[in-house]
Amino acid sequence: MPSTRPTRDRATIHDVAAHAGVSKSLVSLVLRDQPHVSTARRTAVWRAVDELGYRPNAVARSLASRHSRVVGVLVLDLHNPVFVEILDGLSGGPANPDVTMLLVSAGGDPAREHELLLSLLDLQADGVALVGHRLPPATIDKVADERPLVVVTRRDIRRPGVDTVCNDDAAGARLAVDHLVGLGHRRIWHLSGGGSAVARDRRRGYEAAMAAHGLADVAHVVDAGFTDEAGFEAAAALISGRQPPTAVFVANDFSALGAMAGLEQAGMRVPGDISVVGYDGMALGAMRRIDLTTVAQPLPQMGRIAAELLSSRIQQPGRRARNVVLQPQLAARSSSAGPPGSATLVGPPGSADAPGPDGRG
Amino acid sequence: MPSTRPTRDRATIHDVAAHAGVSKSLVSLVLRDQPHVSTARRTAVWRAVDELGYRPNAVARSLASRHSRVVGVLVLDLHNPVFVEILDGLSGGPANPDVTMLLVSAGGDPAREHELLLSLLDLQADGVALVGHRLPPATIDKVADERPLVVVTRRDIRRPGVDTVCNDDAAGARLAVDHLVGLGHRRIWHLSGGGSAVARDRRRGYEAAMAAHGLADVAHVVDAGFTDEAGFEAAAALISGRQPPTAVFVANDFSALGAMAGLEQAGMRVPGDISVVGYDGMALGAMRRIDLTTVAQPLPQMGRIAAELLSSRIQQPGRRARNVVLQPQLAARSSSAGPPGSATLVGPPGSADAPGPDGRG
DNA sequence: CGGGTGTTATGGAACGCTCCAACAGCCGTG
């Protein structure tokens, strides 16, 4: 609690009213651009506003009007560029220009995540977007019961009041496996993303795809996680066995980055000794130095759709939930090639480099 | 504006009071953990709170108490990992556990930056932190006049009411040039960061260091910017001339990443044909695949100090401004080596890999 | 026993806005 009062006090609507010689109600009408105000008064009020440097107190406005023109965004991990690219779409769009996006990030701590979500509600945010998260469905329900809510990324949430945007993880995993099989690989392993819903979907997609190719017996999953460190550490498990894989499908790009680092640290060459395919399509992966083959999601588009869903639900809280599922796309780059000893050491001609839609290069 | 009222109404302090059979004032006392309340009533109130699932309305609380327990953070660009690492320090610390950090990001648009800053004030944030920004000093002054303000990154801001945290850019630039000269380079160019204050300091530091080594005549500055794209595009200018440099000191890591990509795209090898040194010490640069020599700032520490300065100024708004300047440190990695044709193709033994303090590896 | 001192509890006035009911004018119309 401040021991002293903050430096200078702002002008209030009363000051403006007095200065313009009108009632505070009239000032309020002008500020909110309401009709039935004479031009003379209108200009007088605006002049007073300018002269006093008046800015409305958003807190008081929010309390009185019962909406805040603020939407809260809870984001799992700002270190992962994927989430940042989703945020681009969320806030960049021309969707409501006069609502402010407030970001909070828990930095991976689930308890803090829950707490921050509640404080977003306490602050009377008009709506909340969850960008990558691990909250239990019960929490999701409770929040959605009270405020418009959109969930980006998680496909398992299907509830009456909750809109969702995500990609088809199973189909994406299938793309990755198809790509590697097409290059001639058979011993294709999976570095999983852990226990989250998304990780589970990708893992199951991998298993299904392997089975579809008659490779169920060589399928193998190594537990990792969605961070670069997790990928780095899991790399060791890829090369320690007697029958190491010739390719690995990693649960996400960020962790694939770590895995590549770990593999190269251990003396393996990518893709010479082992191919790596990621998932997400983060812009960073397209960098020459990295050039990671990946299953690209249309990240900014997902953000944009989320923003639209949210503002539409703020307009009409009662409407039926929409669940948007987008199709991912394979972006073949140089981290994947034929298995060691095979003829094809570069990607097949058919698989052009397809960056994610709206990708930043 | 919502056409319908949000789904369910929250319990208010009145409801709690009625449910517990006490006055709302008493409930307020209990919630704020004030003394002079009997244990019996205290437990009764807490029970009512639990049973009704009551949570105080932060907006009403803020209006009445004249402080919000919220601090706003304006961050220049979430794509640049440097800022995210500063944020880690800002919010991760154990500094006031019950204040919420609200992030806003302008995504590089200066007009939006200004607007978002104002809305942070409108929302009655108790304090504001600026993490990388390009606001004119006049704006800084106006904000600081009204609310506690701390500026991270910019050194040119020295004003009575404004605390700052930054590193010594001139010294850092000197470290970079010394390192390259030590490796045997003479034709060392600089990819500048544009017109910002930080960019200017680094550029001048470069020029001074070159002059100190008697290399003023071969010093050359190419205008780029602080983004990866800017670095990528500027790479062309490095190799188009008749006397291309053997080393380049890039204004920041993010742009150095782009420059490396551009150079390699044009067929140059790093460090074989040209050495690259960045500035910032972002964790990503330590990745094997990238392994960028850089001038490392203690990023999370800077964030932590900023948080402390801010909360201290919220306690006592009148106190004298503090300007903390931290010393950067060279992290020599494999993007720099001796010039083409020289004997030393690896870094000199003295320059051990020194990651930024608190670095994530 | 009167009058401090201290603890516990309460009503009500803010906080800075929005929004509704009310009203004064003014017009046209039956």
Added chain:
DNA sequence: CACGGCTGTTGGAGCGTTCCATAACACCCG
């Protein structure tokens, strides 16, 4: 000319809290 229907303006009652002044009560002391 009474009347309804517009336009333009205002006071005041909220919104859900905090916080101050005050009161009721117990207790101790001279």
